[in-house]
Amino acid sequence: MDEIPAGEALRPQPTKITYVDGRAATxxxxxxxxxxQRGDGVYRKIFDGDVITVGGTGDNDFIIEDETVSRHHCRIxxxxxxxxxxxxxxxxxxxxxxxxxREAWLSAGCTIRVGKSEVRFTPFDEKLEVxxxxxxxxxxxxxxxxxxxxxxxxxxxxxxxxxxVIIEGETGTGKEVVARAIHDASRRGRKPFIVFxxxxxxxxxxxxxxxxxEKGAFTGAISTRxxxxxxxxxxxxxxxxxxxxxLDLQPRLLRVLEQREVKRxxxxxxxxxxxxxxxxxxxxxxxxxxxxxxxxDLFYRLSVVRVRLPPLRDRRTDIQVLVDHFLRxxxxxxxxxxxxRVHGVADNAMERLLAHDWPGNVRELVNAVERAVSxxxxxxxxxxxxxxxxxxxxxxxxxxDATTVGTSNSSPPPPLARTADVNGTFKDAKEQWVASFERxxxxxxxxxxxxxxxxxxxxxxxxxxxxxxxxxKYGIEAS
Numbered sequence: 001m002d003e004i005p006a007g008e009a010l011r012p013q014p015t016k017i018t019y020v021d022g023r024a025a026t027x028x029x030x031x032x033x034x035x036x037q038r039g040d041g042v043y044r045k046i047f048d049g050d051v052i053t054v055g056g057t058g059d060n061d062f063i064i065e066d067e068t069v070s071r072h073h074c075r076i077x078x079x080x081x082x083x084x085x086x087x088x089x090x091x092x093x094x095x096x097x098x099x100x101x102r103e104a105w106l107s108a109g110c111t112i113r114v115g116k117s118e119v120r121f122t123p124f125d126e127k128l129e130v131x132x133x134x135x136x137x138x139x140x141x142x143x144x145x146x147x148x149x150x151x152x153x154x155x156x157x158x159x160x161x162x163x164x165v166i167i168e169g170e171t172g173t174g175k176e177v178v179a180r181a182i183h184d185a186s187r188r189g190r191k192p193f194i195v196f197x198x199x200x201x202x203x204x205x206x207x208x209x210x211x212x213x214e215k216g217a218f219t220g221a222i223s224t225r226x227x228x229x230x231x232x233x234x235x236x237x238x239x240x241x242x243x244x245x246x247l248d249l250q251p252r253l254l255r256v257l258e259q260r261e262v263k264r265x266x267x268x269x270x271x272x273x274x275x276x277x278x279x280x281x282x283x284x285x286x287x288x289x290x291x292x293x294x295x296x297d298l299f300y301r302l303s304v305v306r307v308r309l310p311p312l313r314d315r316r317t318d319i320q321v322l323v324d325h326f327l328r329x330x331x332x333x334x335x336x337x338x339x340x341r342v343h344g345v346a347d348n349a350m351e352r353l354l355a356h357d358w359p360g361n362v363r364e365l366v367n368a369v370e371r372a373v374s375x376x377x378x379x380x381x382x383x384x385x386x387x388x389x390x391x392x393x394x395x396x397x398x399x400x401d402a403t404t405v406g407t408s409n410s411s412p413p414p415p416l417a418r419t420a421d422v423n424g425t426f427k428d429a430k431e432q433w434v435a436s437f438e439r440x441x442x443x444x445x446x447x448x449x450x451x452x453x454x455x456x457x458x459x460x461x462x463x464x465x466x467x468x469x470x471x472x473k474y475g476i477e478a479s
Contacts, residue, residue, distance in 0.1 A: 027130055027157055030304075032076075032083060032123040034062050049162035050304060051260050052076040054114060055088075059272075068092050068115030076106065076121070077258055078304075083123055085112055092116075130154060139181025141174060142325050145315035151178075151307065158305050159185035164257070166242070166302050167280040169309030172363030172475040175280035176240060178309065182278055183236040191235030196228045199244035200469060206249060208265050211256075217266025229262045229273045236276045242302070243283035243294065250295045257301050277302070312358040312365060319354055320345075322362065323369055332370045332432065342373050345381045349391070352383060356390050360475020367439065367474050374432040389443070439474040442467070451478040 034052070035044045045062055053060045054076065056069040064073075070090035077084055083106040087094035095113035096104045106112070112119040132149035133156060141148065158165060159182045167175040176195065183193045201209050208218075212227030228237055239245075245253065256262050257277060261270035279302055288294035312319065327333050327342055335341050345353070349372075358364050368387055375385040383391050445456040457467035471478065 025130055027128050027154055027305075029126040029128070029157065029161070029163075030078075030123070031126060032121065034076075035120040035122070036062075036064055036117055038065060050078045050164055050301075051258070053260075054112075054119065056115075062119070064114060064117050064119070066115045066117045069117060070115075073114045074112070075259075076112075078301075079258070082106075083121070090114070128157060136321075139184055140177040141181055142322055143315060143318035144321065145310075145318050147310040147315055148318065151309065154305075154307055155182060155185065158182070158307075160187065162186075162276050164276070164302055164304040165278045166285070166304075166306045167278065167309065168306055169280075169282065170311050170359075170361055171282050171472060171477065172358075172361030173309040173311060174362050175282075175309060176238065178307065179236070179238040179240075179278040179280065183238075183276075186236070186276065188235045188276060192232045193236050193238065194228050194232040195238045195240060197240045199241035200465070203246055206246065207252070210249070211252065211262045211264055212267075212271075213265035214267045217264070221266070224264075227262060227264065229256055229275055230271060232275045233273050234275075236278055239277065239279040241281065242279040243281040243285060243288055247293065247295070250298050254295065254298045254301055257298075312361045316354055319358075319365065320350060322365060323350075323353065326366055326369045327373075330366070330370070333373050341379070342376050342381055343379045346383060349381050349383045349386055352386060352391055359477040362475075363472075364475030367435070370432070371436055371439070374436065387439075435474075438470055439476070442470050442474065442476055446471075446476065446478055453478050 029048060031046055031048045032052075033044060033046050034054075035042060037043070047061065049061075052062060052075070053072060054062045054064065055071050055073040056064055056066060057071045060072065068091075070088070070092070072088045073090045074088055074094045075086050077086070084103060085094060085096060085101070085106055086103045087101065092115045093100050095101065096106065097110050098113070106121050106123075108121075108123055110121050112121055130150050130153050132146045133152035135149065135152045136142075136144040138152040138155050141152070143149075155178070165179075165182060167178050169175055179195075180193060183189060196210065198206070208221075208225070208227065210227050210229065212225050212230055213221050215221060215224045256273070259270070260274065261272055263270045285294055285299050285303075289296050289299050323345060327340065327344070333340055333342055353365075353368075360367075368390060369381075371387055372381045372385040376382065385391075441460075442456075445460055446453070449455040449459065453467060453471070454464055457464040460467065470476075
């Protein structure tokens with residue numbers, strides 16, 4: 001068996017996307033082939049996942065029909081960019097090039113003997129040029145800008161695989177939409193898609209939420225409960241805001257990714273799980289690694305494919321396409337019989353939408369359109385229907401008592417509520433106005449506190465995490 005030089009195993013050489021000047025240029029798909037004799041023929045199978053189980057039963061990825069092979073004989077997995085094999089306490093052992101091993105690096109063309117059967121291992125890379133797709137959408141993603149069509153090309157290639165993916169991008173760029181699109185386009189599309197927001201769950205509950213718990217494991221654990229990975233068995237786990245995951249929980253996540261097993265809090269036996277992991281972050285994880293806030297081994301284990309989503313300001317040609325899509329498809333623009341209430345946008349309003357920098361990206365855009373629809377009197381969104389920070393025109397200018405004008409205390413009061421939209425249900429109308437209030441309130445507090453989230457949350461007398469959650473909901477940046 002060839003030895004890998006010291007330190008070489010730590011160099012990441014995974015399936016990867018190469019970016020040149022911020023644009024995706026090539027995608028290299030890492031794959032391997034296993035080949036074994038079966039009856040009178042040869043059984044071959046190509047894998048692009050990070051973990052391959054080998055054994056004699058049907059729940060393995062590579063099944064060998066040999067009575068000397070254990071049910072779960074060995075596991076082939078990727079470590080630091082290289083393939084390794086690990087014996088799973090099999091009865092007759094695992095051999096690499098005739099040497100019995102418990103765990104060993106695999107070299108190209110080596111032979112793995114399990115029981116009396118021999119498996120030939122051949123890794124290979126498939127390098128593909130990233131050419132913008134002909135698509136103008138992929139799943140829930142909308143846009144025909146070349147940068148988006150390059151993303152579609154990447155998703156077309158990686159979705160059918162089991163490759164682990166990290167989606168990078170600013171808040172509001174649509175990372176969860178990408179994760180859902182990957183899942184729907186994969187062989188797991190009919191299985192569960194479970195979302196876990198690493199930044200929205202209290203730290204003391206994260207371990208239980210991720211891995212589950214046994215009855216009596218801690219105070220309040222009145223029954224056994226499955227965690228996210230067990231609930232997603234056969235499907236996909238989407239770990240949103242991965243950079244928020246506590247450092248002490250990262251080794252457990254790493255273990256799940258490598259072993260494909262979870263152990264519940266208070267449990268004794270690990271549970272096998274078959275999941276694909278897609279993660280998202282708006283942080284620079286390499287910086288987090290350098291500063292000791294994120295484990296290097298977990299970073300490399302997750303960074304099999306890193307997909308970058310462009311901010312909306314870098315694909316302004318898609319703004320009108322997105323607005324038209326929201327007006328056609330969104331529930332907030334439908335009346336009771338399903339017909340559309342607002343059909344378009346005035347030219348001067350569209351000019352302002354195109355000129356805005358959209359720090360909250362697509363999420364901010366959809367919220368702005370929803371608000372404008374609720375304010376619109378006719379079938380067209382006018383300039384004054386847009387949020388003031390976009391239109392530059394206060395909608396309620398002149399709405400205060402005229403007797404105060406010209407006095408030392410004359411200033412506009414807070415925005416006055418307009419007549420509710422009675423075409424929808426009471427619940428819909430209420431939700432629209434609550435959303436409008438929440439956004440205005442959060443933006444005004446941040447402005448008054450110079451973007452300091454802690455000070456703003458303290459003034460509002462609400463929890464800082466909830467304040468951040470509201471900011472995320474409405475695509476608000478603390479700038």
